[in-house]
Amino acid sequence: MLTVSNLSLRFGKRILFDEVNLKFVNTNCYGVIGANGAGKSTFLKILSGEIDPTTGHVTLNTGARMAVLKQNHYEFDEFTVLNAVIIGHKKLWDIMHEKDAIYAKEDFTEADGNRASELEAEFAEMNGWDAETDAAQLLSSLGIKEESHYKCVKELSGNEKVRVLLAQALFGNPDVLLLDEPTNDLDVETIMWLEDFLANFNNTVIVGLILILQKFNYIQEIILFGTNRANWH
Numbered sequence: 324m325l326t327v328s329n330l331s332l333r334f335g336k337r338i339l340f341d342e343v344n345l346k347f348v349n350t351n352c353y354g355v356i357g358a359n360g361a362g363k364s365t366f367l368k369i370l371s372g373e374i375d376p377t378t379g380h381v382t383l384n385t386g387a388r389m390a391v392l393k394q395n396h397y398e399f400d401e402f403t404v405l406n407a408v409i410i411g412h413k414k415l416w417d418i419m420h421e422k423d424a425i426y427a428k429e430d431f432t433e434a435d436g437n438r439a440s441e442l443e444a445e446f447a448e449m450n451g452w453d454a455e456t457d458a459a460q461l462l463s464s465l466g467i468k469e470e471s472h473y474k475c476v477k478e479l480s481g482n483e484k485v486r487v488l489l490a491q492a493l494f495g496n497p498d499v500l501l502l503d504e505p506t507n508d509l510d511v512e513t514i515m516w517l518e519d520f521l522a523n524f525n526n527t528v529i530v531g532l533i534l535i536l537q538k539f540n541y542i543q544e545i546i547l548f549g550t551n552r553a554n555w556h
């Protein structure tokens with residue numbers, strides 16, 4: 324599903340990791356485990372393409388979609404709660420907006436008509452018509468009540484915002500899900516909900532965690548970050 328080839332990262336003279344080769348396969352949940360500063364977040368940012376490695380590359384299977392749990396709690400403040408979840412599936416979100424922009428045009432040309440029907444086909448294929456219902460269900464299962472779904476994210480409490488961001492990452496059944504210390508700002512109830520969700524999730528999950536004594540039953544493979552190397556266990 325996701326392949327990492329000859330990946331190295333250096334910050335100046337410091338080698339964070341060197342020549343890492345890994346294959347993340349479908350249906351597995353991987354724990355990227357290491358102490359503070361070991362390089363977990365940096366590794367996950369390279370996997371998501373947010374930062375470039377010094378050498379090597381990351382390849383996502385053709386047609387596969389990756390979702391990342393966003394760390395900035397304010398990024399979606401101006402969105403409605405439902406939209407903040409749906410934008411987690413960026414391609415679907417872009418299609419919805421391109422479609423709306425075409426239909427809003429006053430001088431609707433034949434080319435616009437063709438483009439709109441192309442977009443409608445893609446939208447249907449992605450279950451676009453169910454997007455709002457699916458997002459609402461996900462939010463409700465995370466304890467965000469329906470009366471909040473059309474509010475702006477900024478109106479929610481910090482704890483609720485984190486759950487919205489979690490719903491955003493999980494929305495639309497991504498093929499690869501990247502979670503960097505997802506339990507950090509979550510309450511115990513949501514942590515339990517997430518553990519259950521991940522245990523039943525059928526695609527690839529890669530989760531960064533600090534070495535702690537907590538048991539994570541859903542993790543099947545561990546990549547340990549020590550000094551200068553990532554080990555496969």
Ligand SMILES: Nc1ncnc2c1ncn2[C@@H]1O[C@H](COP(=O)(O)OP(=O)(O)OP(=O)(O)O)[C@@H](O)[C@H]1O
Pocket residue numbers: 334339357358359360361362363364365366533
């Ligand atoms: N842009 C950068 N330039 C230089 N050094 C950096 C940069 N980003 C991170 N580092 C260093 O790389 C190391 C790994 O950082 P990273 O945030 O990936 O660790 P982590 O395992 O996620 O730690 P934590 O458990 O604290 O989240 C740290 O020593 C950090 O100071």
Ligand SMILES: [Mg+2]
Pocket residue numbers: 363364365503
């Ligand atoms: Mg980190």
